[in-house]
Amino acid sequence: MINRIRALKKSFNKELDGYVIINQPNTLTNQAHMLYLADFSGGTALLVPKEGESTLYVYGVNYEAAKAEARNCTPELIKRGKDVVKMLADQVKHLKLKKLGYDLMAIQSYEKIAKSIGNATKLVAKSDLIWNLRRVKDEYELKLIRTAGQLTTEGMRAACNNIKTGYLEFEVAAEIEYEMRKRGSDGLAFETQVASGPRSAYPHGGCGERKLKNGDLVVVDIGAIFKNYRADMSRTFVVGKPSAKQQKIFAIVNKAEEEAFQKITDGSKASEVDATARNIIKRAGYGEHFVHGLGHGVGLETHEQPVLNPTSKDSLRVGNVVTDEPGIYLIGFGGFRVEDTVLVCRNRSERLTSGFDSLNVQ
Numbered sequence: 001m002i003n004r005i006r007a008l009k010k011s012f013n014k015e016l017d018g019y020v021i022i023n024q025p026n027t028l029t030n031q032a033h034m035l036y037l038a039d040f041s042g043g044t045a046l047l048v049p050k051e052g053e054s055t056l057y058v059y060g061v062n063y064e065a066a067k068a069e070a071r072n073c074t075p076e077l078i079k080r081g082k083d084v085v086k087m088l089a090d091q092v093k094h095l096k097l098k099k100l101g102y103d104l105m106a107i108q109s110y111e112k113i114a115k116s117i118g119n120a121t122k123l124v125a126k127s128d129l130i131w132n133l134r135r136v137k138d139e140y141e142l143k144l145i146r147t148a149g150q151l152t153t154e155g156m157r158a159a160c161n162n163i164k165t166g167y168l169e170f171e172v173a174a175e176i177e178y179e180m181r182k183r184g185s186d187g188l189a190f191e192t193q194v195a196s197g198p199r200s201a202y203p204h205g206g207c208g209e210r211k212l213k214n215g216d217l218v219v220v221d222i223g224a225i226f227k228n229y230r231a232d233m234s235r236t237f238v239v240g241k242p243s244a245k246q247q248k249i250f251a252i253v254n255k256a257e258e259e260a261f262q263k264i265t266d267g268s269k270a271s272e273v274d275a276t277a278r279n280i281i282k283r284a285g286y287g288e289h290f291v292h293g294l295g296h297g298v299g300l301e302t303h304e305q306p307v308l309n310p311t312s313k314d315s316l317r318v319g320n321v322v323t324d325e326p327g328i329y330l331i332g333f334g335g336f337r338v339e340d341t342v343l344v345c346r347n348r349s350e351r352l353t354s355g356f357d358s359l360n361v362q
Helices: 002-012 028-038 060-069 084-095 107-120 128-134 139-162 169-182 197-201 244-263 270-283
Strands: 018-022 045-049 055-059 074-078 099-102 122-125 193-196 217-222 224-226 233-239 295-297 304-308 321-324 327-330 334-337 340-344 349-351
Touching: 002 018, 002 028, 002 045, 002 128, 018 028, 018 084, 028 045, 028 128, 045 084, 055 060, 055 084, 060 074, 074 084, 084 107, 107 122, 128 304, 139 169, 139 217, 139 224, 139 233, 139 340, 169 193, 169 217, 193 197, 197 217, 197 334, 217 334, 233 244, 233 334, 244 270, 244 321, 244 327, 244 334, 244 340, 244 349, 270 304, 304 321
Parallel strands: 018 099, 055 074, 099 122
Antiparallel strands: 018 045, 045 055, 193 217, 217 233, 295 304, 295 321, 321 340, 327 334, 340 349
């Protein structure tokens, strides 16, 4: 945590005198930024001045927890009836911060801060400063993501063991979630997807009351959380014996995933990794049915930087953790997706989720 705060302050250069993060309703990114820097996500605002101690503003409901758990900052209680934005603005003026950076901020908060600090301080949008740190995982983060990957892999084992004729989608999901929880998961990276039959053709097909039938395609997309870090994994199964067409398309998606995996190395352009998988699917005649990007970063959030899609400007670096998830979705027939969470290494890549590559289950 100390190194992260130091790295953030170093990135200010001469452009900023401080940085502020304000938790926004229904927005995970600022909460994750706060967790990344202070090891505590229950604060309302975090002020990081270039010189001196950071201040974490916390309501009474989280104040004792903040005093016990937050690191490298001083928790400050927001007393009943106090306005946190005014408290923040008063501290900015006290510290004489001339240029204050921020990432995401609700317009109401922006206007209130701007009005309170007046012309003495300029608010500067700097959305990439923390992302430039977060996109490269340190060894501590990688240890936690590896465990999340192992838990997710065990969840997929439960899926494989419970995809049977007559089972309901949500019954399979319950078994997956129970297995991950039983083994130590802190929760779900996202809502478990067990999409069978026609709804498997929807990339976000969800999970419902449908009974699994012989011959069904079933797309399972799951992720565990371990100590705030996440993993992401998808597999496609067939209930019973797969048809020739199902085997053919599954082989195409598997090949696309494997070829892209081989390209996920330090210095690779994300758009070119995406193109590797996309061209395999396109040459097989299913290009228009690969309807999303190849992947995205994973960490404190399920979807982070860098992104792997045709228009991405990102290049991969050692320590990035990304997904590799090509898919083919045929409305009226079904969908196919194979996905692993992958660590970018110097001359190779490493899967942090793995296994269950067979198409059919009994």
